[in-house]
Amino acid sequence: MIVSYHLEDFSSSFSIPGQFMMDRFEDIGKPVRMVWPHKHSFYEVLWIEKGPAQHLIDQHTFDLDSDALFFIAPGQIHELGQSENVKGYSIMFTEEFLSLSHASPEILMGLSFLENSHSKPSFSLNPDESKELASILNMLHLEAGRKDRSASVIRHLLLAFLFQIQRMMLSEESIETDNINLFSFRKFRKLIEQNYKKETKLSFFAAQLFITTAHLNEIAKKITGKTAGELIRERVLLEAKRMLIHGPWTVGQIAAELGFKDFSYFSRQFKKQEGLTPAEFRKTASSVA
Numbered sequence: 001m002i003v004s005y006h007l008e009d010f011s012s013s014f015s016i017p018g019q020f021m022m023d024r025f026e027d028i029g030k031p032v033r034m035v036w037p038h039k040h041s042f043y044e045v046l047w048i049e050k051g052p053a054q055h056l057i058d059q060h061t062f063d064l065d066s067d068a069l070f071f072i073a074p075g076q077i078h079e080l081g082q083s084e085n086v087k088g089y090s091i092m093f094t095e096e097f098l099s100l101s102h103a104s105p106e107i108l109m110g111l112s113f114l115e116n117s118h119s120k121p122s123f124s125l126n127p128d129e130s131k132e133l134a135s136i137l138n139m140l141h142l143e144a145g146r147k148d149r150s151a152s153v154i155r156h157l158l159l160a161f162l163f164q165i166q167r168m169m170l171s172e173e174s175i176e177t178d179n180i181n182l183f184s185f186r187k188f189r190k191l192i193e194q195n196y197k198k199e200t201k202l203s204f205f206a207a208q209l210f211i212t213t214a215h216l217n218e219i220a221k222k223i224t225g226k227t228a229g230e231l232i233r234e235r236v237l238l239e240a241k242r243m244l245i246h247g248p249w250t251v252g253q254i255a256a257e258l259g260f261k262d263f264s265y266f267s268r269q270f271k272k273q274e275g276l277t278p279a280e281f282r283k284t285a286s287s288v289a
Contacts, residue, residue: 001246001247002037002038002039002077002242002246003035003038003039004038004039004040004041005031005034005038005039005040005041006018006040006041006042007019007020007021007041007042007092007094009031010028010029010030010031010092011028011029012027012028012029013145014141014144014145015144016097016144016149016151016154018094019093019094019096019097019151020092020093020094020097020144020151020154020155020158021090021091021092021093022089022090022091022092022140022141022144023089023090024087024088024089024090025046025048025086025087025088025089025090026086026087028090036079036080037056037077037078037079038077038078038079039074039075039076039077039078040072040074040075040076040092041074041075041094042074042092042093042094042095043071043072043073043074043092043093043094043095043114044071044072044090044091044092045069045070045071045072045090045091045162045165046069046070046071046072046088046089046090046091047068047069047088047089047090047091047133047137048064048065048066048067048068048069048070048086048087048088049066049067049087049088049089050066050085050086050087050088051064051065051066051068051086052064052065052066053070053080053081053086054080054081055070055078055079055080055081055121055122056078056079056080056081057072057076057077057078057121058076058077058078058238058241058242059241059245059285062121062122064122065124067124067125067126067127067130068122068123068124068125069122069123069124069125069165070121070122071113071114071121071122071123072121073114074095075193077242077246089137089141091137091140091158091161093158097151097155097158098155098158098159098162111162111163111166112166112170112182112185112223113165113166113169114162123165123168123169125168129168132164133161133164133165136157136160136161136164137161139157140154140157140158140161143157181219181222181223182223184209184211184216184219185219185220185223187208187209188205188209188216188219188220188228188231189231191205191208191209192205192231192232192235193235196232196235196236196239196258197236197239197257197258197259198259199259200232200233200236200259202216202217202228202229202232205228205232206228213228216228217229233269233273236258237270237273237274239258240254240258240266240270240278241274241281241285243257244278244281244282244285245282245285251263251266251267251278251279251282254266254278255267266278
């Protein structure tokens with residue numbers, strides 16, 4: 001089974017217990033005999049100042065060089081390779097910590113890059129962008145290190161840091177997405193997480209959001225480049241792959257767990273999307289583990 005870590009499992013003097021933590025990547029106190037791969041119950045932003053580094057997320061490998069940001073969302077199974085010489089910062093925070101902002105309880109709806117970290121988990125910075133972010137990060141680090149640190153000040157500096165990243169990424173991609181669509185997309189992602197094992201019909205999710213299936217597809221396509229149906233199927237496939245790689249379950253048990261009444265239909269759908277049968281995928285993944 002995959003180990004899931006919480007903020008309390010890490011240590012740093014630059015922290016608000018259970019809610020926020022930051023430090024030099026190389027200085028953060030990690031769990032004794034930390035298990036790889038693992039997953040988190042919190043968000044993490046890595047700023048790689050000196051690389052190279054390699055990150056494996058749900059069987060996809062990403063190479064990071066210097067001046068790169070890497071985003072890890074709650075629940076993602078990941079493994080960091082070649083980390084011995086990596087220098088930079090790690091910023092960890094819970095959704096609740098940001099949502100406590102007086103500005104809006106839905107503050108994360110404007111940070112679409114956090115929701116899209118499954119398909120775009122990294123962002124390379126140019127010198128000007130590094131300089132802009134470094135000025136905010138330095139203030140955040142200074143405040144987090146104070147004995148009389150303020151959670152409110154840390155929260156607002158963290159939000160400034162994250163929204164600056166959002167602005168840089170949207171500027172680069174020339175994407176214009178209004179907050180209403182981002183809010184709907186965020187709710188859609190949450191609904192997928194809550195229901196993908198028992199409900200995959202697009203009409204169900206659209207009804208929960210009080211919009212049409214066409215509008216839901218339009219929102220998903222605009223933010224991720226994929227249809228809403230593709231995102232649902234990808235989440236089911238991801239869970240199937242995780243269970244095949246990291247668990248003792250038979251293919252039939254996995255099919256039943258994911259809501260497939262017909263074992264052969266599950267196998268056909270898996271092969272259609274992955275190019276391998278579940279058994280072939282498990283054998284291939286085991287040979288390279």
